[in-house]
Amino acid sequence: MRVCTLAGLIGLAISGAAPAGSFTSIEQPGSQLVALSEHGRIAAGGFQGADAAFRWTRDTGASPIANYSEVHGMNSWGQPVVGQARDANQNWVAAIAYSNAEFFDPILVGALPGAQPMDGWLSSGYDVADDGTVVGLANNAANDAVAFRWNAATGIGELPRLTPEGAARANGISRDGQVIIGWNDTEVGYRRAVKWVNGTISEFLDGKGSQVGEALGINRDGSVIVGTGAGVDGKEAWRWTAATGVQPIGIIGSGSFFDRAYAFGVSDDGNLIGGASGFGFQREAVVWTPATGMVKLTDFLAARGIAVPAGWLLNSVTAVSGDGRVIGGWGLDPNSAINSFVIELDSVPRQDAIVEARGKVVYNDIAAGPFAGVAVDAPVSMSLRLDPAGFVVEAGKHVAYPIRLDRAVLQAGGGSETFADVDTPSVRITNDYPRSDGIHLFETPLTTPQTGMEFELFNPGGDLFDSADLNGINRTFGPEHFEKIAWFVFEGQGGARMMMMQLESVTIEDECAIFCGRFEAPAP
Numbered sequence: 001m002r003v004c005t006l007a008g009l010i011g012l013a014i015s016g017a018a019p020a021g022s023f024t025s026i027e028q029p030g031s032q033l034v035a036l037s038e039h040g041r042i043a044a045g046g047f048q049g050a051d052a053a054f055r056w057t058r059d060t061g062a063s064p065i066a067n068y069s070e071v072h073g074m075n076s077w078g079q080p081v082v083g084q085a086r087d088a089n090q091n092w093v094a095a096i097a098y099s100n101a102e103f104f105d106p107i108l109v110g111a112l113p114g115a116q117p118m119d120g121w122l123s124s125g126y127d128v129a130d131d132g133t134v135v136g137l138a139n140n141a142a143n144d145a146v147a148f149r150w151n152a153a154t155g156i157g158e159l160p161r162l163t164p165e166g167a168a169r170a171n172g173i174s175r176d177g178q179v180i181i182g183w184n185d186t187e188v189g190y191r192r193a194v195k196w197v198n199g200t201i202s203e204f205l206d207g208k209g210s211q212v213g214e215a216l217g218i219n220r221d222g223s224v225i226v227g228t229g230a231g232v233d234g235k236e237a238w239r240w241t242a243a244t245g246v247q248p249i250g251i252i253g254s255g256s257f258f259d260r261a262y263a264f265g266v267s268d269d270g271n272l273i274g275g276a277s278g279f280g281f282q283r284e285a286v287v288w289t290p291a292t293g294m295v296k297l298t299d300f301l302a303a304r305g306i307a308v309p310a311g312w313l314l315n316s317v318t319a320v321s322g323d324g325r326v327i328g329g330w331g332l333d334p335n336s337a338i339n340s341f342v343i344e345l346d347s348v349p350r351q352d353a354i355v356e357a358r359g360k361v362v363y364n365d366i367a368a369g370p371f372a373g374v375a376v377d378a379p380v381s382m383s384l385r386l387d388p389a390g391f392v393v394e395a396g397k398h399v400a401y402p403i404r405l406d407r408a409v410l411q412a413g414g415g416s417e418t419f420a421d422v423d424t425p426s427v428r429i430t431n432d433y434p435r436s437d438g439i440h441l442f443e444t445p446l447t448t449p450q451t452g453m454e455f456e457l458f459n460p461g462g463d464l465f466d467s468a469d470l471n472g473i474n475r476t477f478g479p480e481h482f483e484k485i486a487w488f489v490f491e492g493q494g495g496a497r498m499m500m501m502q503l504e505s506v507t508i509e510d511e512c513a514i515f516c517g518r519f520e521a522p523a524p
Helices: 007-015 297-303
Strands: 020-025 031-036 042-047 050-057 061-064 069-074 081-086 092-097 107-110 123-128 134-139 145-151 155-158 168-173 179-185 191-197 200-203 215-218 225-230 236-241 245-250 260-266 273-278 284-289 293-296 313-320 326-332 338-346 353-364 379-386 397-402 409-412 415-417 426-431 437-445 451-459 475-477 484-491 497-510
Touching: 031 069, 042 338, 050 081, 092 134, 107 123, 145 179, 168 215, 179 215, 179 225, 191 215, 191 225, 225 245, 225 273, 236 273, 236 284, 245 260, 245 293, 284 297, 284 326, 293 297, 297 313
Parallel strands: 031 313, 031 338, 050 069, 069 123, 092 123, 123 168, 145 168, 215 260, 236 260, 260 313, 284 313
Antiparallel strands: 020 338, 031 042, 031 326, 042 050, 042 069, 050 061, 069 081, 081 092, 081 123, 092 107, 123 134, 134 145, 134 168, 145 155, 168 179, 179 191, 191 200, 215 225, 225 236, 225 260, 236 245, 260 273, 273 284, 273 313, 284 293, 313 326, 326 338, 353 379, 353 497, 379 409, 397 426, 409 415, 426 437, 437 451, 451 484, 475 497, 484 497
16 A cells, blocks of 8 residues: 655545545537546547547547547556457458547457458457457357457457357456456356456356356456346346455345346456446446445545536446546436546645656766766666646647756665756656657756766657646556667766666656545455
């Protein structure tokens, strides 16, 4: 658990209170939000009865995703989203799209070998892992609807079925790509929840050994899975862990025989679940925590001091951010139109952001100063505190964040150095430019005369940041994201002598990444 360092935040954690969050309409009539990024800064979804999709951020609002339809999921950072697009024959096939959709067409996952289109459809993507693995639904050569798995290295392949003649679909995937969840029809045609772990399929059974309905949501590492179709008459939502097995988590009925509860999304710690309960126009958005059990979303928000605008009827929570701070869904807006919403559960003030880089020395011929004689392979660390006040990392741009000189330090072996108090240096953060991210500190003088440091990281995948706001990134990333790096200390004009460092990891986090103890007991 992260420990909050700000006195005000410590007080909030101890008291159990938190600043009231906010309710935001994405103001897209007909929209149905279905996915949120790790920290809830990016949302995506589609439109009822229309071949269209959108991507949303708080700063830019909703933007259409060109040549794309029916977003069903996204990876941790919203890069990419997954759904479907048209192939060269104008058939719908699974595809992924990045935030630079206006510059580049979606990347097609395609169809299973030998498949024939049905009403112009071959496949749809339902979720994508952080390693780029896509899962979803596709026709196979026998014209069966089946679950599939795809990645760029191995291509597309059908996932095994417990009932070979029954339809199947993959609804979600863990962020590391190892656990896939969904359903496979039974012999009599009912959907039963299944998971695939490293390609091997098994079904979920309750404490009595009975099958349960569809698996709908999965957390980061696949340790908590949620769905529908458990309990008495198979109407309750459920939560699974390896320690507890399938546990029904309740239903809030409308009085209809057809009432049913669904769990669609779950936080990484498993302690916040979002879904819906009821039937038809009486179905309402619900949430579950260990402390509250299943409650109506409206009651949950009221207890936290979050106002829902008059006239809104909240139908479903369809997405929960991994950190559990943001939920999203859809309902009827004051104009009685289907519309989507994003709710920030905690209002987090702007805080300093901390950038920490770690690595090792790979070359050094510096003759003077604190780094003279530092040996090859000596560990290196750099810590920078950035002041984000008034700045945002806007998509398609780079923004300079001032460095707080009193908190900046570079250490290599036994040597340590700070920046000279000359022109205030800054770190430039690049976000989706148009599909690349980066961290850039151009040559900056150090306290030792005639020395300077340069640091640069470039990531062409555009998957470092899920945010237009530096606060809340809270992430460590490693060499798999490094296309280009430069990390040097120069001695003398033009860098006649230098110490060269190899970058091994970078961490960016705000001063207090999460509110401690928000939803009480940890997941088993």
